[in-house]
Amino acid sequence: MSALRVDPIACRAHGLCAELLPEAIDLDEWGYPVLRGGELPAGLLADARRAATACPALALRITTGR
């Protein structure tokens, strides 16, 4: 099972992730990502990988297992 994680120190509020993965990521009023949480549906995994790669700060991670 996979889940999303943001490194809050690295994140610079570029907001790209929410644009690429609106199904799982909202932005708060300051532009920082709020993850919907829980398990990432298998159907979203490819888009999530794309979003993680696109993050300019490499702050978005996909964790697998546990």
Add this chain to the structure above:
Amino acid sequence: MRLLTDGPRTFAQHNAERGFVPWQRFSSRAALVDEVLASGLRGRGGGGFPTGLKLRAVTWRGPVVVANGCEGEPDSHKDHVLLSRSPHLVLDGMLVACHAIGAAEAVLCVHAGSPLLAGLIRALAERGPDANRIRIVEVPRRYVASEESALVNFLSGGDARPTTTPPRPTERGVDGRPTLVDNVETLAHLAIVARVGAEAFRAGETALVTTTGVHEVPVTTRLADLVTGPVLAGGYGGVWLSASRTGELTVAAAPGVAVFRSPQGCGLRDTAGILAYLAAESARQCGPCMFGLPAIAGDFAELAAEVPGHALERLRRRLPVVTGRGACAHPDGAVRMAASALDVFAAEVVAHTTGAGCTDAIRRTA
């Protein structure tokens, strides 16, 4: 055996009064760790994690013991009093922890320029070679600098700011070495566990609490016997408790965070002031903390000052959004404290938002 003596003791007096740590009983480290597990001792820095489990988690080579004496909480003075009155008990505890995890090195962290330094250096000098493995390090005086990962980062040559965890310091801490970070009160209790054993420790377990001064009390003490009225328990990142809750809870519920403060007048105004402090003390690394805390503090200031508008609605929306989104628990504590204030001072919230007027202001002008 109590932590606090009525004044500082020389090393010789300390040993005469308390007896030596019976090292021969703990020739195996496992025996010591088992004793600590059986004692039920939990961390007194606020986390409340079982100390025995933490000792057991540090298992590989080259470990380090870090004694955290940098009390971050502005209203808490227990660690300061402990280090000034019973420094040798803390140093004993550091050596016991070293033995338990097989560490050859230990660091005692205190605030930069602390008035404690002279006494601690003197205490170390009295102890002879067994204390050579202990050094004292001065850490910048900031609220979040005393956070575990911030300390580890600072001791590794970095900033005294929290880092993104995991890994836990027990796996990768100072200079990448497994590190046991324990509050100084925890270590002092550890020295007592080693002396008297788990059973006697449990029977007489105490905690240091800060109310208007610092007191050592049995953990079975009811909070209502220490403080009156609604109080902020656990310091700035703690929770407001109503007077009826303090009648139900004992110190054992939260031994490490036993800092109590009564509202200085209006509880909402008090909370606004604390939030402003916490917002200013953000290490400004994480967006939700850097922007969220000042926004929440601003809302609370408006609520406290009875500014007409939607501060309360904004608070109800913003408080849940910030929680869990910083690298450290700093914003979570601030949010928890703010949310508990809205509960405990619910009547005041109504008075402030309906134009009835702050009850404290009314009382004062009456």
